[in-house]
Amino acid sequence: MPITLDQAQTIVRAALQHGTEQGFQPLTVAVLDPGGALVALGRQDGSGYLRPDLATAKAWGLLGMGMNSRALAARAEASPDIYTSLVGLAGGKVVSVPGGVLVRDGEGQLLGAVGISGDASLNDEAAAVAGIEAAGLVAETGA
Amino acid sequence: MPITLDQAQTIVRAALQHGTEQGFQPLTVAVLDPGGALVALGRQDGSGYLRPDLATAKAWGLLGMGMNSRALAARAEASPDIYTSLVGLAGGKVVSVPGGVLVRDGEGQLLGAVGISGDASLNDEAAAVAGIEAAGLVAETGA
Amino acid sequence: MPITLDQAQTIVRAALQHGTEQGFQPLTVAVLDPGGALVALGRQDGSGYLRPDLATAKAWGLLGMGMNSRALAARAEASPDIYTSLVGLAGGKVVSVPGGVLVRDGEGQLLGAVGISGDASLNDEAAAVAGIEAAGLVAETGA
Amino acid sequence: MPITLDQAQTIVRAALQHGTEQGFQPLTVAVLDPGGALVALGRQDGSGYLRPDLATAKAWGLLGMGMNSRALAARAEASPDIYTSLVGLAGGKVVSVPGGVLVRDGEGQLLGAVGISGDASLNDEAAAVAGIEAAGLVAETGA
Numbered sequence: 001m002p003i004t005l006d007q008a009q010t011i012v013r014a015a016l017q018h019g020t021e022q023g024f025q026p027l028t029v030a031v032l033d034p035g036g037a038l039v040a041l042g043r044q045d046g047s048g049y050l051r052p053d054l055a056t057a058k059a060w061g062l063l064g065m066g067m068n069s070r071a072l073a074a075r076a077e078a079s080p081d082i083y084t085s086l087v088g089l090a091g092g093k094v095v096s097v098p099g100g101v102l103v104r105d106g107e108g109q110l111l112g113a114v115g116i117s118g119d120a121s122l123n124d125e126a127a128a129v130a131g132i133e134a135a136g137l138v139a140e141t142g143a
Numbered sequence: 144m145p146i147t148l149d150q151a152q153t154i155v156r157a158a159l160q161h162g163t164e165q166g167f168q169p170l171t172v173a174v175l176d177p178g179g180a181l182v183a184l185g186r187q188d189g190s191g192y193l194r195p196d197l198a199t200a201k202a203w204g205l206l207g208m209g210m211n212s213r214a215l216a217a218r219a220e221a222s223p224d225i226y227t228s229l230v231g232l233a234g235g236k237v238v239s240v241p242g243g244v245l246v247r248d249g250e251g252q253l254l255g256a257v258g259i260s261g262d263a264s265l266n267d268e269a270a271a272v273a274g275i276e277a278a279g280l281v282a283e284t285g286a
Numbered sequence: 287m288p289i290t291l292d293q294a295q296t297i298v299r300a301a302l303q304h305g306t307e308q309g310f311q312p313l314t315v316a317v318l319d320p321g322g323a324l325v326a327l328g329r330q331d332g333s334g335y336l337r338p339d340l341a342t343a344k345a346w347g348l349l350g351m352g353m354n355s356r357a358l359a360a361r362a363e364a365s366p367d368i369y370t371s372l373v374g375l376a377g378g379k380v381v382s383v384p385g386g387v388l389v390r391d392g393e394g395q396l397l398g399a400v401g402i403s404g405d406a407s408l409n410d411e412a413a414a415v416a417g418i419e420a421a422g423l424v425a426e427t428g429a
Numbered sequence: 430m431p432i433t434l435d436q437a438q439t440i441v442r443a444a445l446q447h448g449t450e451q452g453f454q455p456l457t458v459a460v461l462d463p464g465g466a467l468v469a470l471g472r473q474d475g476s477g478y479l480r481p482d483l484a485t486a487k488a489w490g491l492l493g494m495g496m497n498s499r500a501l502a503a504r505a506e507a508s509p510d511i512y513t514s515l516v517g518l519a520g521g522k523v524v525s526v527p528g529g530v531l532v533r534d535g536e537g538q539l540l541g542a543v544g545i546s547g548d549a550s551l552n553d554e555a556a557a558v559a560g561i562e563a564a565g566l567v568a569e570t571g572a
Contacts (some may be wrong), residue, residue, distance in 0.1 A: 005159075008176035016148075026495075035226050037192035041184040045147055049465060050493030053518045076510055083510060092517025096510045121508070148377025178464015179335060207336030209312075222407070224362055224369060224382045232339045290474050291445075302434075323478035327470040331433055335466035 002033035003103060007135045009042035011103075011114055015131030019119065027118035027127060030055040032105075034110055036063050043116070053119045054095065058115030058124075059095030061086070062102055064085055069125070070142030073098050087117035099124035102140040103132050111137065145176035146246060146255035150278045151183035154246075154257055158274030159187055162262065170270060173198040174246075180205050187261070194260045197238065201258030201267075204229070204237030205245055212268070213285030215239050222266065242267035245283040246275050247267035250266050288319035289398035293421045294326035295399055297389075301417030302328055305405065313413060316341040322349050322395055325361035330404070333341060337403045340381065344401030344410075347380030348373070348388055355411070356428030358382050385410035388420050388426040391411065400409075432532060432541035438562045440532075440543055444560030445473055448548065455519035456547035456556060459484040462541050465492050473547070477518035480546045483524065486507075487544030487553075489517070490523030491531055497553070499571030501525050528553035531569040532561050540566065 007014040008031035019027040026044035027052035033039050036059075043052055058069075065072060065086075076083035076096040086094045098121040103111045114132060125141060132139040151174035162170040171194035176182050179202075180196035186195055201212075208215060208229075219226035219239040229237045241264040246254045257275060259267040268284060275282040294317035305313040312330035314337035319325050329338055344355075351358060351372075362369035362382040372380045384407040389397045400418060402410040411427060418425040437460035448456040449465040455473035457480035463467050465488075472481055487498075494501060494515075505512035505525040515523045527550040532540045543561060554570060561568040 002188075005185055009185065033192075035192055037186070038184055038195040039186050041178070041181055042148055042152065043182050045145075046495065048493050048495030049176075049178060050515070050519065050523075051495075052181040052492070054515070057514060057518055073510075084513065087517045089511050090517070092514050092519070095514040097508050121511075176464070178466065179532070180464065184383060203411040204336070207334050209332065209334030209337075224359075227370065227373050228378050229336070229340070231376070232343055233336065233378070237336075266308050269353045275311075288474075289470060295471065319478075321478055324470055324481040325472050325474070327467055328434055328438065329466070330470050331431075334461075335464060338467040 001111065003031065003039055005039055007137065010135040011016045011131035012042040014134030015114070015116060016044055018127045018130035022120040022123070024123050024127065025125065027116055028052050028055040028128040029131065030059055030115045031112060032056065032059045032063060032111045034063060036060050039112065043127040047118050055115040057093040058095045058100030058117060059113035061090060063113050064090065064094070068102050068140050068142035069098050069100050087138050097121040098141065099128065101128040101132060104138040104140055106109070106138065122131070127131060144252065144254065146182055146230065148182055150280065153278040154274035155183050155185040157277030158257070158259060158270040159185055161270045161273035162187070165266070167262040167266050169193050170267065172196045172274065173258045174200055174255060175199065175202045175206060176255045177206060180202050182255065190261050197260040198237040198258040199260040200245030201238045201260065202256035203258070204228055204233060205243045206256050207233065207237070211245050211283050211285030212241055212243050231277065241284065242271065244268060244271040244275060247281040247283055249281065287395065287397065289317065289325055291325055292304060293423065296363045296421040297417035298326050298328040300420030301400070301413040302330055304413045304416035308409070309411065310405040310409050313402055313410065314341040315339050315417065316345055316401045317350060318342065318345045318365060318401070320349060322346050325398065333404050340403040343379040343400040344386030344403065345399035346401070348386045349399050350376065350380070354388050354426050354428035355384050379417060383407040384427065385414065387411060387414040387418060390424040390426055392424065400401050401403045430538065430540065432460060432468055434468055436566065439564040440560035441469050441471040443563030444543070444545060444556040447556045447559035451552070454549040454553050455546055455554065457481050457484045457562065459488055459494060460518055460541060460545045462559040463490045463492060464540045465489050468541065476547050483546040484505060484544040487524045487529030487546065488542035489544070491529045492542050493519065493546065494521070497531050497569050497571030498527050498529050499521065522572065526550040527570065528557065530554060530557040530561060533567040533569055
């Protein structure tokens with residue numbers, strides 16, 4: 001069962017609120033279903049025009065590889081060549097730095113993924129986790 | 144002045160509510176700033192995975208040409224060759240059927256555009272107009 | 287000998303001035319060398335963001351095929367299939383409607399091409415011819 | 430408020446004059462609005478045909494990320510993986526070396542960006558700064 005629009009909109013709202021409360025740079029939040037398609041996106045005023053693509057890519061690559069962010073980063077570090085190929089295959093829609101987070105329900109079923117871009121990578125990730133938890137769902141970063 | 148995230152989220156919410164009330168097929172709504180970048184997007188449960196790209200394209204082509212939907216359709220009808228070239232140049236991100244609507248403020252300044260895909264084109268357009276008006280802004284379809 | 291930057295800047299300036307004097311919609315002017323690379327470009331305030339690509343394409347396709355605008359249009363009309371293939375091969379950078387004009391010196395040598403987009407095609411073309419003649423060069427439209 | 434064509438043409442002219450006076454290699458100057466679309470471009474005689482794309486990319490990536498040149502370079506150095514992904518996402522339209530400069534008005538509002546390519550990166554940047562200041566605007570390099 002994919003993530004619903006209601007859940008995705010809650011994630012966008014809560015993640016952006018987290019960023020604002022923490023004084024982060026303007027963020028862009030993308031929520032994708034398990035097939036890699038956008039369900040909801042929100043870009044705060046002042047967040048650059050590449051941010052929607054970058055936020056989407058952070059989520060898209062994880063879903064496409066079936067890996068959480070730390071597992072993808074470990075693979076990229078162990079084998080830079082495969083990372084370069086992945087980025088090429090995906091037209092750039094693979095990103096190994098933190099800020100992409102898998103979303104699961106209470107039984108561990110994969111519902112989709114969230115990608116955030118705008119501040120330092122670990123701050124992006126923290127906002128994604130805050131958003132996912134506000135929707136009553138489970139965030140998997142691998143950290 | 145580009146459209147704000149608050150305005151864009153109001154448009155998404157109200158456009159989708161219009162679709163639900165009218166019994167439309169599940170819709171996807173994209174709101175773009177005047178430079179053609181996404182500000183907000185919402186895809187209703189059951190709306191297909193090409194809909195985000197299609198909704199975005201409906202808005203993107205109008206902004207890129209500086210034309211409303213009916214003016215672009217008239218140009219496409221008068222000159223199929225230029226329409227073919229435009230679609231190629233834009234990587235498909237130009238659509239001449241209704242469902243893309245320019246957004247202006249009370250003084251006529253361009254703030255962005257809304258694209259909707261999911262039901263019949265005129266229904267998509269009606270939902271976009273409803274969303275834009277719910278945000279207190281002016282919808283330009285050219286119809 | 288390719289067109290010089292001085293000549294190209296004169297063309298941009300004079301073509302835009304022609305458009306302003308005639309009350310045309312805001313125009314974008316692109317001047318390309320015989321190899322198809324930009325030498326100068328100017329986009330008037332309010333001309334949409336797809337116009338630079340479209341103006342460039344109008345000139346690029348003519349140079350790439352070694353044909354003036356009317357010859358390309360005749361080919362496109364006689365064989366829509368080859369036009370579709372051309373547009374695909376060129377990523378859209380071929381346009382058969384008026385607004386692309388070859389630039390020659392007094393001895394007929396090809397120096398480059400001008401493409402204009404923004405108003406009706408024949409107005410775009412008239413502005414290009416005015417610009418080329420202001421630079422003391424010869425415009426070839428095929429009309 | 431985006432940069433105007435008048436301001437952009439002043440920047441192109443003054444930046445190229447700076448390069449000529451300093452004995453730089455032939456330069457290409459691109460001026461983009463905040464949405465990443467070209468407003469004006471000038472390529473000096475002898476500047477290679479990839480220079481327009483490179484000059485445009487230097488400005489485009491900064492605007493897309495909402496970062497100045499030094500901030501982007503620091504991010505690229507800290508995380509080569511994200512830089513690789515960015516370049517892929519952007520189809521190459523991201524460049525981290527100097528030569529891309531943000532343009533602001535006196536109150537700090539972002540009007541666009543200038544990218545220059547042709548000589549050593551710091552010389553490219555110096556020409557961009559000279560052009561921006563000749564237009565009475567504020568250059569932000571982050572250096």
